[in-house]
Amino acid sequence: MITMYSLGAAEEVTGSKHILEIDGHQIMIDCGAFQGKRQLSDTKNRDFDIAADKLDAVVLTHGHYDHCGLLPVLTKKGFTGNIYATPATRDIANLVMMDSARIQARDAEFLAKQANKKGEKFTWRPLFNEDDVVKTANQIISLSYNRKMYIAPNVSLEFYDAGHILGSGFAYLTITNGSEETRVLFTGDIGRKEKPIIRNPAVNMPPPDYIVLESTYGNRKHEDAEFAMKELERVVRDTCSKKGKIIIPSFAIERAQELVFYLHLLTDRKKIPVVPIYVDSPMAANATSVFRVHPECYDESVNEAFLKHHKNPFGFGSLSFTTSVEESKSLNDKEGPMIIISADGMCEAGRVLYHLANEIGNERNTILIVGYMAENTLGRKIRDGEKEVKILGDMYHVNAKVEQINAFSAHADYTEMTDWLKTIDTSRLKNIFLVHGEKEAQEFFTDYLHQNGFPNVTTVKYDETYDLK
Structure with a gap:
């Protein structure tokens, strides 16, 4: 039995947190913070609720805050397992998490002073501190591109270059059951061809059964x-x-x-x-x-x-x-x-x-x-x-x-994502799950995918469970 659900980036951008459950074993793909309006984001990040001790592993696609920002909260909640990332993602994520801890500490100091001046009670506390980040960093296992590793019983992980930021990876998970395989590809954020500095998104992975695809620019095109x-x-x-x-x-x-x-x-x-x-x-x-x-x-x-x-x-x-x-x-x-x-x-x-x-x-x-x-x-x-x-x-x-x-933009637009889908081997593809996008963008992108030969597209809704058969 393989199921998937999302705790963030479902019909919205930022806060990517997806759970893949295989016969009772849980793997989390990304553990990102919500970004946007300050007070709303803070509330949503504090409402993050998960049985962290039940997770087998975490897979981190890249080091942006909306994909890695709540990892220290996860470890505070009792997660002691491995966090898998490319070497560059490990370094970027450490930097991002530590920067967040320091910003929160400065904010707490500033806001406490402001409240004290006004004679108000101050209760706001940082989500995590620098010690929490150090503890989290010690749980990160580096896995280079195109190297396969088993991360749970009968579950292997391989990263392919996503071309989004330095170290970003498509997380390709293969679940083995006897002679049968189920292959799930999480794109994280997918990059664009011909960008400076980093390589183009990879197209050389084996054909997946399911693709969990971002849709940030699902209804907008970039200039060249x-x-x-x-x-x-x-x-x-x-x-x-x-x-x-x-x-x-x-x-x-x-x-x-x-x-x-x-x-x-x-x-x-x-x-x-x-x-x-x-x-x-x-x-x-x-x-x-x-x-x-x-x-x-x-x-x-x-x-x-x-x-x-x-x-x-x-x-x-x-x-x-x-x-x-x-x-x-x-x-x-x-x-x-x-x-x-x-x-x-x-x-x-x-x-x-x-x-x-x-x-x-x-x-x-x-x-x-x-x-x-x-x-x-x-x-x-x-x-x-x-x-x-x-x-x-x-x-x-x-x-x-x-x-x-x-x-x-480091994100592919809807035409670029569709071109990428047409370039990879989709001969086994059963469904595309859209995450990490606003509702209107996902509706437009779904129609566009239908018109371009991808009839099975599902928009992932918050906390709704999907069977991957």
Whole structure:
């Protein structure tokens, strides 16, 4: 008996948590935190309820917070088993979890002071601390791409490159029952072809019986990379001509490194003026160091530059990484033109909030949106053109120009995912389960898949159990 159910990322984006149960043995695929509106996300993350001691193993597809962020909570709840991940995912996840623990500790200190000033009772506590992250990290077992390992009785795991971020993997699970096999492929987040730095999503796996497929961009298409380069060039040149600042809210892992890579190319080709570029995110700086020690994940072009010619694709003359709070604050006093790449990607936390508060009212400046913005987030409101937004408790008029470039997403869009499905061997495919997407996107994607020869598609609903026969 094989069944599957989801505790997150069911008819919504973020919070990926899927359970595969095989004859009473439970394997969890990803244990992600919900991201989005701060208070709602905190409530949902605290409501995470599972019999952790009953899990045989956890499989981690990649190191983004919405896939790994609640692993320390899981271990606090009594999970003592192995967590399987690629070597690069192990390093990225450790970085992300530790960063989250430190942010929560700072938030608790700040909020306690605020409550004390107001004479209010303060009860909020972090979900986990640094010690919990260390304990979790000790449970991670590294498994390289294309290496098979048994992780439960009659259950083997093999990772194939998902092409999404550094170390991301398709989790291919094979369940053996005598001479019969049931094969389940969890895509995690699936990447795009021809992205810089990392390889294309793998297509060389054996034919699966079931695919659990993400659908973040189930109803949206991306521009191509060449268009993105031209748009980035246009935005930089236009803003620099006004001596303005370009604020780019960006996730610290993959997106920040990719933007640096593109800006490096444009500068080398003299397509944009030499302008100061600041990556204002300690985690992005640390993540870039992780990139440097995992060349096994690079595509051929980066391998060529990085390994054979000893050039650093993640650093050049006009680029600076700011790590201290003082360095970050000093950017507010500097005159443009300049480019500031800062986390958080959805503008719900982090240093980017202070840059937005300082710069969003200036019409010479540009806010450049380069990634997914969840519903009800500040980033979504800015992207959707709201003229006045609340930042750090105060209202600000949006006078800065707002631009968007869709081609930088690390997620495949619905046409790219369908093309990938047509490229792999689907001769045994019985059903596609859609997760990690908003309802409207999943409805559109389901219709599109039907039109393209994939008639059996199921949208996974929260806590509903599905038989895999």
